[in-house]
Each structure stands twice: as structure tokens, then as C-alpha cells.
Amino acid sequence: MTRALIVIDVQNDFCPGGALAVPGGDDIVAGINALMADYDAVVLTQDWHPTGHSSFASSHNGKAPYEMIDMPYGPQVLWPDHCVQGTEGAAFHADLNTGRADMIVRKGYRPAIDSYSAFFENDHETPTGLEGYLRTRGITDLTMVGLATDFCVNFSAVDAAKLGFNVTVRTDLCRAIDLDGSLASAQSGMTGAGVTLA
Numbered sequence: 506m507t508r509a510l511i512v513i514d515v516q517n518d519f520c521p522g523g524a525l526a527v528p529g530g531d532d533i534v535a536g537i538n539a540l541m542a543d544y545d546a547v548v549l550t551q552d553w554h555p556t557g558h559s560s561f562a563s564s565h566n567g568k569a570p571y572e573m574i575d576m577p578y579g580p581q582v583l584w585p586d587h588c589v590q591g592t593e594g595a596a597f598h599a600d601l602n603t604g605r606a607d608m609i610v611r612k613g614y615r616p617a618i619d620s621y622s623a624f625f626e627n628d629h630e631t632p633t634g635l636e637g638y639l640r641t642r643g644i645t646d647l648t649m650v651g652l653a654t655d656f657c658v659n660f661s662a663v664d665a666a667k668l669g670f671n672v673t674v675r676t677d678l679c680r681a682i683d684l685d686g687s688l689a690s691a692q693s694g695m696t697g698a699g700v701t702l703a
């Protein structure tokens with residue numbers, strides 16, 4: 506069994522003071538760092554949007570953050586501008602031990618499509634390449650931590666389980682946005698997909 510720790514989007518914009526702050530988002534950093542030594546591989550993901558990204562409410566006339574829109578690939582939540590490529594908001598939290606990472610996967614860089622999952626963009630078919638990286642390294646078991654539980658952690662965990670990885674989400678090392686019950690539906694979706702919530 507070869508195990509990887511997948512650290513989802515521990516970036517300044519998802520931490521208190523950031524553009525899309527997740528309550529308590531920075532509380533998990535020390536615990537994540539402490540976990541890294543227990544894994545054969547550590548992968549970080551980084552939400553990495555161009556300016557004017559289609560997931561930003563500011564890109565749609567008359568739309569406000571947290572409203573929904575229909576995209577060609579399905580319904581999409583509109584967000585405040587966040588994690589714009591090269592900005593301080595897109596940088597990892599300063600205390601995250603990025604030096605331990607073997608691999609950094611960026612996602613959400615195509616202007617017309619969002620990407621919550623570390624494996625597939627929101628059309629559920631455009632791959633990020635992470636599956637190939639993990640498989641060619643012989644990795645079978647994944648532990649996921651990070652931000653946000655109900656969006657990027659959820660989509661990543663469900664996709665990984667569907668791909669056949671053994672997936673555990675350490676919910677104590679995740680924090681949620683919890684928009685209109687999204688945390689509860691994420692929890693049942695993950696459990697239904699065979700993800701272990703620990």
C-alpha cells in the first residue's frame with residue numbers, strides 16, 4: 506500500500522482575511538504540516554484562476570457572489586474574485602510546509618470552466634493529470650485535507666473514490682463554506698461514494 510496526502514487549496518484567499526474566506530481556514534495548517542511525515546507522497550492543489558474567470562460573479566452582468574448560473578457543463582455557483590494567478594491571495598498560507606510537497610497541481614486556469622476537483626474540471630471529463638501522476642507512482646490510498654470541505658475537498662474525494670482509490674477525508678483538518686446546506690449534502694455524497702470520513 507502506497508499512501509499520499511492530498512492537501513486541497515490551503516491558500517490565502519480561503520483563509521480569514523482572504524477574498525473567499527472559509528471560517529477557521531487557517532486553524533488546520535499546523536495539523537496538516539504535522540501529518541506530512543506519515544505519507545509516501547504529499548501533493549498540494551492550488552486554485553489558480555485567470556482574471557475575469559467565468560466562476561467570478563464580477564464576470565457576469567447583474568450577478569452577485571453566491572448566486573447560481575447555468576454553464577454549458579451545468580449549474581455553477583458564482584464566487585467573489587479569488588485565487589487570481591500570481592496574486593498574494595492565490596499563494597499558499599505562509600505557514601504551510603510547501604517544501605515537503607512532491608507535486609503541486611494547479612486547477613481552474615481555463616477561463617470558461619471551473620475546477621473544484623483535483624482530478625477533473627467541473628465538466629467531470631477534462632482531466633488535471635493527477636490521476637496519472639498517482640497511478641504511475643503506484644499510489645493506492647489517499648488522505649485528503651484542506652479547503653473547502655463542501656467544494657474542492659468533496660469533489661476531489663468523490664472523484665478519487667470513483668477512480669478506485671481508497672479515500673479518507675480527515676474532516677478535523679478541513680473547514681467548510683457551508684452554503685445552503687452544502688456541507689450536509691457533501692458529507693452524504695462522500696459517504697455514498699465510498700469515502701471514509703475520519
Ligand code: VGL
Nearest residue numbers: 514552584652653656657
Ligand atoms: C473552492 C470555491 C471556488 C474550494 C475553490 O477550494 O473549495 N471553492 N473555488
Ligand code: ZN
Nearest residue numbers: 552587588613
Ligand atoms: Zn476557485
